[in-house]
Amino acid sequence: MENKETVGLGSSAKQAFEKLEKVGEGSYGKVYRARERATGRIVALKKTKLPQDKEGVPPTTLREISLLRMLSRDSHIVKLMDVKQGLNREGKTILYLVFEYMDMDLYKFIRNFRKTGKNIPPITVKNLLYQLCKGVAFCHGHGVLHRYNDSRKLIGLAWCVHVLESFRKSSLQYLCYV
Structure with a gap:
């Protein structure tokens, strides 16, 4: 699958996207389902x-973007497609990370099966575990540790990961995605 960059790389997030609905929120920010204006693609x-007391983009944010771009090379991990800049109502700078949109996570998938009263077919379980293991193997092969404390972080493998910092092996850097 080809990872095409979002059209209008120089344009702001507000110009490039129409927010459709908020789909998640965490300590690292909010996640929206949005439509790319140029193509109609859902992202x-x-x-x-960004912290307003410092100039420029913090090193932790740059590390996160770099890591996400690297992880995007694997087909079992959600793709970071682009990074956009925008301003909030107060005029403060905000970064938008643009990901491929996943309309399903493991929690919803299991819940949908439970509603039917049926068990998930063994071949489906096997397929899901295979995909999970492939994504984990890619992360581990590139020095990325992870934690799945919530099944909502899985499928398309949009998950919460820890990144082992190269300079301080004893501390972990957190990257969380909804």
Whole structure:
């Protein structure tokens, strides 16, 4: 699958996307389902606030973007397609991470099966576990540790990960995605 960059790389997030609905929120920001205006493609926009007391983009944010671009090479991990800049109502700078949109996660998938009263077919379980293991193997092969404390973080493998910092092996850097 080809990872095409979002059209209008130089344009702001507000010009490039129409927010459709908020789909998640966490300590790292809010996530919206949005439509790319130029193509009509549905994406996930992760809105990340930048600290206003510092100039430029914090090193942790740059590390996150770099890591996500690297992880996007694997077909079992959700793709970071682009990074956009925008301003909030107060005029403060916000970064939007543009991901491919996943309309299903493991929690919803299991819940839908439970509603039918049927068990998930063994071949489906096997397929899901295979995909999970492939994504985990890619992460581990590139020095990325992870934690799945919530099944909503899985499928398309949009998950919460820890990144082992190369300079301080004893501390972990957190990257979370809804």
